[in-house]
Amino acid sequence: QVQLVQSGAEVKKPGASVKVSCKASGYTFTSYDINWVRQATGQGLEWMGWMNPNSGNTGYAQKFQGRVTMTRNTSISTAYMELSSLRSEDTAVYYCARGNNWGLFDYWGQGTLVTVSS
Amino acid sequence: QSVLTQPPSVSGAPGQRVTISCTGSSSNIGAGYDVHWYQQLPGTAPKLLIYGNSNRPSGVPDRFSGSKSGTSASLAITGLQAEDEADYYCQSYDSSLSGSRVFGTGTKVTVL
Numbered sequence: 001q002v003q004l005v006q007s008g009a010e011v012k013k014p015g016a017s018v019k020v021s022c023k024a025s026g027y028t029f030t031s032y033d034i035n036w037v038r039q040a041t042g043q044g045l046e047w048m049g050w051m052n053p054n055s056g057n058t059g060y061a062q063k064f065q066g067r068v069t070m071t072r073n074t075s076i077s078t079a080y081m082e083l084s085s086l087r088s089e090d091t092a093v094y095y096c097a098r099g100n101n102w103g104l105f106d107y108w109g110q111g112t113l114v115t116v117s118s
Numbered sequence: 119q120s121v122l123t124q125p126p127s128v129s130g131a132p133g134q135r136v137t138i139s140c141t142g143s144s145s146n147i148g149a150g151y152d153v154h155w156y157q158q159l160p161g162t163a164p165k166l167l168i169y170g171n172s173n174r175p176s177g178v179p180d181r182f183s184g185s186k187s188g189t190s191a192s193l194a195i196t197g198l199q200a201e202d203e204a205d206y207y208c209q210s211y212d213s214s215l216s217g218s219r220v221f222g223t224g225t226k227v228t229v230l
Contacts, residue, residue, distance in 0.1 A: 037221075044207065044222075044223055045156075045158075047219045095163055099219075102152060103154075104154040104166060104169050104170075105209070106169075108163040108164055110163055
């Protein structure tokens with residue numbers, strides 16, 4: 001069965017960077033995009049960007065351009081999302097989600113809580 | 119600053135029918151892009167509920183249905199059950215935001 005397993009919770013100071021991993025199993029990793037979506041406590045879902053694990057091509061939401069980097073290691077079927085220059089407003093649960101040709105997200109990771117606090 | 123607007127909350131008694139609207143514009147839903155719906159139970163990751171405007175993934179009860187018209191889409195839940203109490207989000211693509219997938223503002227469904 002398809003599974004996306006994310007790394008554990010992180011606590012970071014303002015100005016630091018965080019790198020969250022997402023390990024895929026149960027399907028061919030390079031055949032589907034990986035997207036990243038975040039959700040602040042009590043708030044809605046916010047799409048951050050996508051990555052094609054086959055080519056490494058990426059597309060980022062305007063809001064995060066210059067601060068987010070999405071990469072992958074195909075040998076271990078793992079995608080990464082790094083967010084830099086963290087501020088308190090970046091405190092949220094970060095999800096990876098598999099994307100398909102419909103433009104939807106059919107499988108989701110369990111989420112990673114990133115807390116930014118001095 | 120979501121470009122897809124949903125009502126913050128809807129409620130209904132068990133067995134009733136509720137609908138959730140998702141209002142967009144000519145650069146997203148109105149441009150013909152598909153709308154997808156997700157259900158998020160408390161403390162869990164979102165789950166795909168409806169794809170391609172009106173299609174249900176395997177395992178989703180037929181109590182859930184979706185439709186789209188013009189610049190809006192709707193999710194209907196018939197025969198409301200206690201386990202349907204959750205947050206629901208619509209999602210589409212917006213051509214004015216380069217490569218952007220966009221989510222709705224979210225709707226909390228309460229079963230009375």
